[in-house]
Amino acid sequence: MMKTIAKFQIGKFGVTSGIIESLNLAYKNHKQMRISVLKSSGRTRDNIKEMAEEISQKLSIGGKYRYDYRIIGFTIIMSRYKAK
Numbered sequence: 001m002m003k004t005i006a007k008f009q010i011g012k013f014g015v016t017s018g019i020i021e022s023l024n025l026a027y028k029n030h031k032q033m034r035i036s037v038l039k040s041s042g043r044t045r046d047n048i049k050e051m052a053e054e055i056s057q058k059l060s061i062g063g064k065y066r067y068d069y070r071i072i073g074f075t076i077i078m079s080r081y082k083a084k
Contacts, residue, residue: 006030012040015051020058027059027080035076043074052076 006026010019023033037043037051052069055078059067063083070077 004030005032005034008033008035009038010035010041010051011038012042014041015054015058020055023055023059023078027065031080033076033078035078037074037076045071048074048076052078 006029008019008022008026026033035055037048041047041051048071052071055076056067056069059065059078059080060083065080066083068079068081
């Protein structure tokens with residue numbers, strides 16, 4: 001069974017608790033997320049990197065999984081792996 005990449009958008013409110021909860025729920029069925037950072041969020045290269053770090057840290061609080069990210073343009077590609 002092929003698992004698709006889930007897609008999310010971050011807008012003017014940035015990374016909120018709702019985004020983190022939605023990502024946690026989506027990771028039950030998907031291994032990768034594609035998060036588009038919209039213009040209204042005041043996107044810059046540094047800002048996008050900070051958002052990706054924040055999301056990665058908040059998702060890995062449980063310690064069961066680790067989350068890596070790649071930034072391509074204005075998109076964050078997040079992947080989940082088992083923690084060692």
